[in-house]
Amino acid sequence: xxxxxxxxxxxxxSPLAAALSHGVLIVASLVALLxxxxxxxxxxxxxxxxYLHPGAILSKATFANYTKVIFHTDFFTWFANSAIVAGGxxxxxxxxxxxxxxxxxxxxxxxxxxxxxxxxVTQMFPIxxxxxxxxxxxxxxxxxxxxxxxxxxxxxxxxxxxxWLLKGYFDTIxxxxxxxxxxxxxxxxxxxxxxxxxxxxxGLAVAAFYSFLTAWGELAYASTFMLSSGKxxxxxxxxxxxxxxxxQWNLMAATxxxxxxxxxxxxxxxxxxxxxxxxxxxxxx
Amino acid sequence: MAVAVQGAPKERSREREExxxxxxxxxLSYSKYWYAYAMVAPVVIVxxxxxxxxxxxxxxxxxxxxxxxxxxxxxxxxxxxxxYHFIGLHNYADVLWGPGSYDRFWSHFVWTIAWTVIxxxxxxxxxxxxxxxxxxxxxxxxxxxxxxILPWAVPTFVTVFSWRxxxxxxxxxxxxxxxxGLPEPSWLADPLAQKAAAxxxxxxxxxxxxxxxxxxxxxxxxxxxxxxxxxxxxxxxxRFVNVTMPGLRSVSSTVLLLGVIWTFNQFVVLFVLFGNNAxxxxxxxxxxxxxxxxxxxxxxxxxxxYGVLLLSILIVFTTFYRRWLARNEEASR
Numbered sequence: 001x002x003x004x005x006x007x008x009x010x011x012x013x014s015p016l017a018a019a020l021s022h023g024v025l026i027v028a029s030l031v032a033l034l035x036x037x038x039x040x041x042x043x044x045x046x047x048x049x050x051y052l053h054p055g056a057i058l059s060k061a062t063f064a065n066y067t068k069v070i071f072h073t074d075f076f077t078w079f080a081n082s083a084i085v086a087g088g089x090x091x092x093x094x095x096x097x098x099x100x101x102x103x104x105x106x107x108x109x110x111x112x113x114x115x116x117x118x119x120x121v122t123q124m125f126p127i128x129x130x131x132x133x134x135x136x137x138x139x140x141x142x143x144x145x146x147x148x149x150x151x152x153x154x155x156x157x158x159x160x161x162x163x164w165l166l167k168g169y170f171d172t173i174x175x176x177x178x179x180x181x182x183x184x185x186x187x188x189x190x191x192x193x194x195x196x197x198x199x200x201x202x203g204l205a206v207a208a209f210y211s212f213l214t215a216w217g218e219l220a221y222a223s224t225f226m227l228s229s230g231k232x233x234x235x236x237x238x239x240x241x242x243x244x245x246x247x248q249w250n251l252m253a254a255t256x257x258x259x260x261x262x263x264x265x266x267x268x269x270x271x272x273x274x275x276x277x278x279x280x281x282x283x284x285x
Numbered sequence: 286m287a288v289a290v291q292g293a294p295k296e297r298s299r300e301r302e303e304x305x306x307x308x309x310x311x312x313l314s315y316s317k318y319w320y321a322y323a324m325v326a327p328v329v330i331v332x333x334x335x336x337x338x339x340x341x342x343x344x345x346x347x348x349x350x351x352x353x354x355x356x357x358x359x360x361x362x363x364x365x366x367x368x369y370h371f372i373g374l375h376n377y378a379d380v381l382w383g384p385g386s387y388d389r390f391w392s393h394f395v396w397t398i399a400w401t402v403i404x405x406x407x408x409x410x411x412x413x414x415x416x417x418x419x420x421x422x423x424x425x426x427x428x429x430x431x432x433x434i435l436p437w438a439v440p441t442f443v444t445v446f447s448w449r450x451x452x453x454x455x456x457x458x459x460x461x462x463x464x465x466g467l468p469e470p471s472w473l474a475d476p477l478a479q480k481a482a483a484x485x486x487x488x489x490x491x492x493x494x495x496x497x498x499x500x501x502x503x504x505x506x507x508x509x510x511x512x513x514x515x516x517x518x519x520x521x522x523x524r525f526v527n528v529t530m531p532g533l534r535s536v537s538s539t540v541l542l543l544g545v546i547w548t549f550n551q552f553v554v555l556f557v558l559f560g561n562n563a564x565x566x567x568x569x570x571x572x573x574x575x576x577x578x579x580x581x582x583x584x585x586x587x588x589x590x591y592g593v594l595l596l597s598i599l600i601v602f603t604t605f606y607r608r609w610l611a612r613n614e615e616a617s618r
Binding site (some may be wrong): 018019021022024025027028031032033034035036038039041050052054068096097099100102103104106107112115118119120121122123124125126127130131132133134137138152153154155156159160161163187188189192213216217219220224235238249251252253256260263264266271275276278 | 318320321322323324325327328329331332334335336338340342343346350357378382414415418419421423424429430431432433434435436437438439440441442443444446448450451453454455456489492493497500501504514543546547550552553556557568569570572574577578585588589591592595596599600
């Protein structure tokens, strides 16, 4: 760098401004973390009313709530159900939205505009207008109280956003790459699968994260379509704790933490892709 | 809707592409479009079955008096066929100007609009502020980014549940307020405090997405633009107004639109925070859910009517918003 030391480079803050920025960001980080940390802390209190006097938890912290939830409730069944549904949604949803996003990004076929517009409109559908007819459809197709039905319903809600996101991401990948693939004799699908998908990894990671999280934490559809407690997802199972255990907040807190862990793990895997994956296309178009 | 339109022009347009021309060109275009339709087909089918058909079905339900007592249902091995009737536009009339329509619809409508405007404005402002701070060359940027996005990584109902514990009478928030001598409102019971609590929690839930998106947008603005502005002697504020905001336009118009749609249809925050204990704080979506699934007998027809009205409001808003965006785009050129 040829700039003199006293002169700051562009984007570098003065010491006072930097200190202020750090101050604000630290406060913001604390506010962001507090509810997450709070529930983890409450989950250590053995008594169901401990959340009212959190100071007392410190001296008697225990993992008893976790062992109780894991070994004496249907937690494992619900966890497995959630994993099947969220995993299925992620794989199916990302595959389907990637092909759509790619087709719209690369090929000017008739109706591609209407398709994108339709995808945007489906984002607007309030569950209230869909839930009753969906219930009837799933019931007619004998998909009620099963994994496939819920996976399809979730894919229906995540695919529109993911397709938009991935279309934007594919737009940033140079078309010359596709052309090179075609020259080498790859079919359009081969080009997509072998050349473009690997390059779109950050976008795919974000789409997968979004799909997983949506399916993992969804409540309204799951509680309406999963009828028997053997098919409950974690979100629904947690709700039943309220009545079943007369509001044992300590158990609910422990369950919440266990529910949050896989999502946080997934987040850790994709977090360095988040910024580029989320906005590569939006920033360009 | 357009889903149906999507399937129809398939054959016709493919033929249209096969107009006389270079053989090579024709072959390429044929294979290209064939693949395009094959790649789009799964989405069109899934959305057609799970969104298009239910929408038509839902629209039909709004014209009937369907509820859980007269719909087709299965009791043991006995199948009871549906016995509801077609009643035309009666549901719409009843919701919009029937007896008590102010308490049932319009009061929720006003609150829903206020809720959406307040939440999106606050979320966007905070997200932009944080993104600007993190776009500087600061030590520990990566760490801040990860900590600030973390709320997004935890399922919403889990964090909302945590907020519920913190906002309860005698919970952490009021303990904190009390210790500095501020009043301790009853966040989960008092109507006004409920609204404040709902906005607070929804903002907390929404900021990470806004922040990451806007941060991505900021990073895509070429540095030369700032250098040029600095050469011209632009103040930081002028640089913000004349370089940053225009540079963010496409990202911010997208996240604002998504923010409005998602906030307008927000379900989990209000549902987990209050359950059925907040008649005044229900937005139209949660109220429609309550009508259709939260009471006995379940009123499917009314619930679907609310749904159609909600959807219409959003479509009208989006149409005008996009038109307004296009006009602005023209004007700025």
